[in-house]
Amino acid sequence: MKATNIPQTINSARLLSRLQELGRIGLDNDNIRTRLAATDEDKAGRDQLISWIKEAGLEVEIDRIGNIFGIWTTEENKYEKPIMLGSHIDTVINAGMYDGCYGVLSGLEVIKTLQEKRFKPARPIAVAAFTNEEGVRYQPDMMGSLVYAGGLSVEDALNSIGTDGTVLGKELERIGYAGSKEPGFIKPHAYIELHIEQGPILDKEGTPIGAVENLQGISWQRITITGVANHAGTTPTEMRHDAGLAAARVITYLRNRANASNGQTVATVGTICFEPNAVNVVPALATFTVDLRNPNEERLQQEEEALANYLKELAAVEEVTISTEQLVRFSPVTFDEKIVNVIEEAASKQGLPSKRMTSGAGHDAQMIARICPTAMIFVPSVDGISHNPKEYTKDTDLVAGANVLLNVVSNLTGIEE
Amino acid sequence: MKATNIPQTINSARLLSRLQELGRIGLDNDNIRTRLAATDEDKAGRDQLISWIKEAGLEVEIDRIGNIFGIWTTEENKYEKPIMLGSHIDTVINAGMYDGCYGVLSGLEVIKTLQEKRFKPARPIAVAAFTNEEGVRYQPDMMGSLVYAGGLSVEDALNSIGTDGTVLGKELERIGYAGSKEPGFIKPHAYIELHIEQGPILDKEGTPIGAVENLQGISWQRITITGVANHAGTTPTEMRHDAGLAAARVITYLRNRANASNGQTVATVGTICFEPNAVNVVPALATFTVDLRNPNEERLQQEEEALANYLKELAAVEEVTISTEQLVRFSPVTFDEKIVNVIEEAASKQGLPSKRMTSGAGHDAQMIARICPTAMIFVPSVDGISHNPKEYTKDTDLVAGANVLLNVVSNLTGIEE
Known part of the structure; x- marks a missing residue:
């Protein structure tokens, strides 16, 4: 496949409307959005995600800690290690709609776009939604990705007692997300997480793309x-x-x-x-x-x-x-220099200024970096606000970030332009 | 009367045993002492005090804010302004037994001693127990003496709502201490309050008597x-x-x-x-x-x-x-220089080192100072601890302080030595 065949843009209307749709799940009567890990609200969000993954024709897998994977494999690439994209869809209490969800839905959107453009990736592409990234109900945070990367045993994680006295393993069973796959069952070729910055730097500087080279x-x-x-x-x-x-x-x-x-x-x-x-x-x-x-x-x-x-x-x-x-x-995490370069190049190709930066917040990427080359892409958070209903990223920035992800994935699937 | 007739010592055994007896009132099942203003426990303490005042043959008066007065008047001195001694018997939560009670019981003890020695004071001597000095249940603190000195109207004080939702006036009626005398009905010639220091200075310096010249x-x-x-x-x-x-x-x-x-x-x-x-x-x-x-x-x-x-x-x-x-x-209160001198002299006569000092805490004396010459006598608090069951003053210091008070009162009743 020639470089000219690489699609340049995702379907922005679809991505934005799905972000809104997922964001409406877990609103209470006062319009407060809360989908804590393994609650009924989390189940509703997961069910919605699964329906979109299935609609894309992807293979759905759930591992024992409840991480969700949608995997696009072709006959030609099925023996290759996949590129994994992802983040999480659980939220804090009284949350915004972008944190985590943006990365998961953009990952799925990239796959959909590549499918629709009849792109033939040299590797499988998987989208992942990791369990309990926020750590509000069960400690520690980033639990699903930590378990997936082998940093915490599945048993210990499932035995976690919640702030409400519940046991995570029982709650995952109750909501139907105690899967059978062993965490770590996919060994990714690379992991890329697209996320809102949750800090003020890109917004203040007016830079649309952060190429995240490390994490504090x-x-x-x-x-x-x-x-x-x-x-x-x-x-x-x-x-x-x-x-x-x-x-x-x-x-x-x-x-x-x-x-x-x-x-x-x-x-x-x-x-x-x-x-x-x-x-x-x-x-x-x-x-x-x-x-x-x-x-x-x-x-x-x-x-x-x-x-x-x-x-x-x-x-x-x-x-x-x-x-x-x-x-x-x-400990700090240093992301993969090659992927960070690819992110910078992808932004540049699309005429988007980018900035190498440090992630001040923790993310699933810091866990997955233990098992494969990893990097993150940031988009601006207006006024740096996150974990708050005022969390906001402009649609143009959301679309730009997803397009950069699309370009990075196209590149990393092995196609030379 | 000659100076040699002035009694030198109060009845220390009686004072100390009464302090203990009053201190046992308001103990709960865990031996925690609490007599908040106008509660059943406060009533029990007041009843005990009244019985001792009556036993001394004093005239008992209660004013509208519940302040208790025991007044010793003779035919010879009944037209003179009285010397007033006093403090309070309400406590904080989980209190010691000395704060306030020491001043009230010492005042009564001084009167008893003078009576027993057939001393003929040139002025009446009154002992006062002011309502709600601690201010834990009703705000502000030092309420009874503030009302007595005209700094707060009786009506406003009686309408105070407690932390438990009660109304002070109703509670005083309920426990039988809503008196009929108008606050301020006695115009004292002088007011002297004997109190534990509630700070570490005297204890640390090993000085038994503080001649308190002002209050912060x-x-x-x-x-x-x-x-x-x-x-x-x-x-x-x-x-x-x-x-x-x-x-x-x-x-x-x-x-x-x-x-x-x-x-x-x-x-x-x-x-x-x-x-x-x-x-x-x-x-x-x-x-x-x-x-x-x-x-x-x-x-x-x-x-x-x-x-x-x-x-x-x-x-x-x-x-x-x-x-x-x-x-x-x-505002800071400056006590009466002449009385402070009398206190220093009284200590000196008894061979007790004394120190001019500032009161760091608030006391009823700061309110009564608005209406008559006033001063305070401090005795050491071990380690400066107060408002705590560990509050402690050595018996010898308690007795020494009461003896200084006795000498000061004898002096102020007009007898020259």
């Missing part, structure tokens, strides 16, 4: 500072052991580190709690979380060490005791 | 900082509007001011709350309280102004909006 490492800690509860009026400053003040010092320290990191480290204290939490009592206890991210493992470790050393000094100076607990730790 | 002004504010909720991974540091970081900067700023105040200003952030309070979301909202105290009104105003200016700068730098709400504002 994430370190979550819970820090507990124990001081002494004392009367706010009667305790001289120098006799205080103020857990709240010590917490405030940590927060400002982390910002100083982030400022000094040349845009590489981000640090966030998103939760905090004082005890006894009374206006006129010096806090005896301050508990808060630290979210540290850096795309370089060595740098991330340096940040963790710097924080640990600072906490030691602080405990001595403020005469408080400090304990830390690691909640989450993912 | 108190400014409570609630500060609300509104930023923007953003993803902790995808939002570059320079694009953040982090309400939590801004709150942390305020906390460290306040400590810097306190450190620079030469021990005069104390500042406490005792409560805090972030929204949405998620590990991986930059806080959109931080709400916290500021408790600022200084014994000098001008200095307290300077602290308030400095904070207000800092908040303006901070709002501009961090691109957040900041609003403040004044919750409580009491």
